[in-house]
Amino acid sequence: MSSQTPALRLEGIVKTFPGVRALDNVSFDVMPGEVHALMGENGAGKSTLMKVLGGIYQPDEGRIVVNEQPVVMTSPLQAKSKGIMFIHQELSLAEELSVAENIYLGELPKKSFGRVDWQKLYSETNEILGRLKVGFDAKTKVGDLSIANQQMVEIARALTVEAKAVIFDEPTASLTDAEKVVLFDVIGDLKTHGVGIIYISHRMEEIFRITDRISVLRDGQYRGTLETPETDEEEVTQLMIGRKLDLSRNVSHHELGDVALEVRGLECGKLFHNVSFSVCRGEVVGFYGLVGAGRTEIAETLFGLRDPTAGQILLDGQETTIHSPADAIEKGISLVPEDRKGQGLVLGMNCRDNMTLPQVNDLKAGPFVAEGAEIAIFDQYRDRLDIRTPGWKQLVGNLSGGNQQKIVIGKWLSMHPNILIVDEPTRGIDVGSKSEIHNLIRELASQGYAVIVISSEMPEVLHVSDRIIAMFNGEIIRTFTSDEVTEDNLIQAISGIIPEKVA
Known part of the structure; x- marks a missing residue:
């Protein structure tokens, strides 16, 4: 692998947000035909690094190199044109459109006078779906599919272009064991065609099953790269969190x-x-x-x-x-639900308001909510649960998954349940x-x-x-x-x- 030219390389990437240095001189590469895991705690900088790669964020310093050519990514569409494909954990599908329309959205095959070539669209889509061994076809409405099958539609998008690198972000979160096997077969197929795979997951068993190398970020900094066959879960964990x-x-x-x-x-x-x-x-x-x-x-x-x-x-x-x-x-009785984003939090609200939401009627001073009492409750449980956030005004949607979960737990603990x-x-x-x-x-x-x-x-x-x-x-x-x-x-x-x- 060392004699090859990387399919993709990021060099010295720096990205700063107000009060936070999210990425600090991070370098990373993926070779053709390699599955390279990118690991780290929630908030370590993985998502930010991928958003830089996808053109969503512009780096303050550093550069992106594709096939030894420096490139500037200004949008996800430009990243796709360079052969960089993303399979997102959060689904980004139009539920009222067909599977085929979702897969080729923005790039529908056309006939004369700008008419959509539906026959070609459905034919090419069904060919891709055949590779994924799914039980639905090109004309199926996405909204009628299960979450797991919608995830497979996301994966199908990566097979529509001659990709140089494909980024999988927690791709198995919604998949059954049988669907995971199909996904790993697809990844193996991409490997044999020389595609570099960046695989982001918290699931150690998957990392050790399919990856060749593991790179670790901690606190926005690159901490090292390990050869998967030569390491173990304990070493990776210690590199990720700095302790056993x-x-x-x-x-x-x-x-x-x-x-x-x-x-x-x-x-x-x-x-x-x-x-x-x-x-x-x-x-x-x-x-x-x-x-x-x-x-x-x-x-x-x-x-x-x-x-x-x-x-x-x-x-x-x-x-x-x-x-x-x-x-x-x-x-x-209090319940911390399974789906923290859909049932446990209001992502567009700040940390304080999320934490005090169930007892807002008990915190009123006349017709108004007593802001001081709300802040006192938030401060108490932020310290008690070690919630890492710049302050109560931070939107919950901007927190890492672990800190979001602590907000939900803190919300119910503040009600003093039995x-x-x-x-x-x-x-x-x-x-x-x-x-x-x-x-x-x-x-x-x-x-x-x-x-x-x-x-x-x-x-x-x-x-x-x-x-x-x-x-x-x-x-x-x-x-x-x-x-x-x-x-x-x-x-x-x-x-x-x-x-x-x-x-």
């Missing part, structure tokens, strides 16, 4: 308090049935299972977003009914911020909170939970203590295999 992580299981045996929440025979239509469990003060109960097992639906029912069709909910031993989130909040439900607490968050969130969950339990954690990541539930509830097809299959759980029996349980059947 505690990846051990939870083995705490602290004294638990009284039962804060008990659920008996709870059901909600066909979503889940005969669900019974309890959570004590000072305890973290993890829910683990496959997508569709009913975990999130249980959380939504406890928070009043769904009405149960049967069963009982008891708080401190007293049966209660919860008809709405307002009911749940009043009774001391029971905190956290659904997918570290989805889309880097390994360093994950560790901080995990430590926070354990700390909240030690302070007497009853905590429910719903996660699709086995290491996460093993690390934070005192007990783990395994679910399959809307049922609780088995409950494990931290002492008795193993990876094998946990996987068997979420696959619907109970011990009697194993025996």
Whole structure:
């Protein structure tokens, strides 16, 4: 690889925003036929570097070189003309248009008098979709597709040009395991055609599966490049965050308090049935299972977003009914939702207003909201949760994923709940911020909170939970203590295999 000319090279890139040096003399290259991972914590500068490459930002210093020719990128369209393609994590599709129109948007094939050549458009699109092995065709309306299939449409865009380099930004975030295999096959195909791949992901297993090299940014600075076959997760993590992580299981045996929440025979239509469990003060109960097992639906029912069709909910031993989130909040239940951007935050509002939104009516001084009280709440939880932001006026949409998640957690902690439900607490968050969130969950339990954690990541539930509830097809299959759980029996349980059947 060292004898080749890089397909793409960035040299000494500097980018400064008011009060922040986002990129500080960063250099990076990708070779033809290479998959080069770009890693770092949320806020390390990865997105800013890619936006410089894509012409969205102009660098204050440094240059971009494509095939040994310096270029100035002034727009994404110009980047595409140079053979630089982006597969964005955030979808940028026109849902009312067809798949073909989205893939060739702005570059529709034309016949005489400027008429669209629909036959050619659909033919070329279906050829690309065939390479991706998807179950839809060129004429399908994008709005009718699942999020995962919409992601595949984004990927299809990269196959429309003779790309020199393709940047994948968290491409598997919305994909099933089967779709991931197809994606990795596409990346392998691009490699064999000499295309350089820049792969941005927090998922270590993917990084070690498909990449050749790993480059790391930390605090806007380049920290080094490692050959993937010659390194391991611990070395990469230490380069990313400057310290080692505690990846051990939870083995705490602290004294638990009284039962804060008990659920008996709870059901909600066909979503889940005969669900019974309890959570004590000072305890973290993890829910683990496959997508569709009913975990999130249980959380939504406890928070009043769904009405149960049967069963009982008891708080401190007293049966209660919860008809709405307002009911749940009043009774001391808070929910950090799975989709923090869509359900947990208002991205166009500042940090202070997001954090105090559920209690704004309680902070009024006459007809106006008491700004001083709002700022005091924000300052308290910014310090307590180590939220990294220049100040309360910063828009939440500008924060890293880890800090956004801390804003959501802080919002509900400021309501002083008895029971905190956290659904997918570290989805889309880097390994360093994950560790901080995990430590926070354990700390909240030690302070007497009853905590429910719903996660699709086995290491996460093993690390934070005192007990783990395994679910399959809307049922609780088995409950494990931290002492008795193993990876094998946990996987068997979420696959619907109970011990009697194993025996």
